[in-house]
Amino acid sequence: xxxxxxxxxxxxxGMTNKKSLKCEQHMGHRAMYWYKxxxxxxxxxxxxxxxxxxxxxxSVPSRFSPECPNSSLLNLHLHAxxxxxxxxxxxxxxxPDTLYEQxxxxxxxxxxx
Amino acid sequence: AQRVxxxxxxxxxxxxxxxxxxxxxxYSGSPELFWYVQYSRQRLQLLLRHIxxxxxxxxxxxxxxxxxxxxxxxxxxxxxxxAMYYCALRGTSGSRLTFGEGTQLTVNx
Numbered sequence: 001x002x003x004x005x006x007x008x009x010x011x012x013x014g015m016t017n018k019k020s021l022k023c024e025q026h027m028g029h030r031a032m033y034w035y036k037x038x039x040x041x042x043x044x045x046x047x048x049x050x051x052x053x054x055x056x057x058x059s060v061p062s063r064f065s066p067e068c069p070n071s072s073l074l075n076l077h078l079h080a081x082x083x084x085x086x087x088x089x090x091x092x093x094x095x096p097d098t099l100y101e102q103x104x105x106x107x108x109x110x111x112x113x
Numbered sequence: 114a115q116r117v118x119x120x121x122x123x124x125x126x127x128x129x130x131x132x133x134x135x136x137x138x139x140y141s142g143s144p145e146l147f148w149y150v151q152y153s154r155q156r157l158q159l160l161l162r163h164i165x166x167x168x169x170x171x172x173x174x175x176x177x178x179x180x181x182x183x184x185x186x187x188x189x190x191x192x193x194x195x196a197m198y199y200c201a202l203r204g205t206s207g208s209r210l211t212f213g214e215g216t217q218l219t220v221n222x
Contacts, residue, residue: 004156040217041214042199042212042213042214043157045209045210048209056209090157100159100162100201102159102210104156104157105156106156107156
């Protein structure tokens with residue numbers, strides 16, 4: 001299995017809802033990432049997990065809460081989001097020795113109403 | 114601080130013509146530079162990196178430290194090359210990739 005999978009593909013949520021995004025890979029990668037991508041813009045790094053520990057938090061608001069329960073899974077818990085948080089959320093993974101070669105998932109298209 | 118600049122948001126060429134996508138960077142140390150590509154309705158994927166000095170799908174890119182550039186070139190563009198191209202930089206430590214704003218390449222028949 002050489003893919004990163006993300007569920008759901010699309011998500012519409014209200015500002016008071018709590019939802020979670022899920023990312024999974026079975027390539028044995030020990031670095032996993034969350035990015036936010038607005039239309040026609042490059043991905044913006046949000047979080048990096050290395051060996052299941054949070055190593056980078058790019059000053060992301062606390063309404064986004066990441067979780068890495070094991071080496072194959074990465075979650076992003078969402079609570080009290082704002083309409084401006086609507087975007088494509090990308091997950092990526094890489095081997096620790098080739099951090100540049102990130103394998104991206106297809107993304108979850110999030111709409112906050 | 115590290116920064117990547119892609120001066121062209123849009124680039125349009127005809128099939129068979131040479132194409133060059135520009136990338137300039139700012140970084141105080143020795144960076145690693147990469148090109149990522151996103152074809153329509155497909156996921157973002159690594160195209161090539163400067164260290165490997167290889168040609169992928171006919172594309173090459175040379176790191177010019179004097180000009181702090183890493184331009185992507187292909188001598189004869191094909192329609193299937195139409196995509197969004199992102200130049201990215203990784204500093205000497207850490208796992209952070211900094212992406213440029215991207216260049217949307219359209220190759221016309």
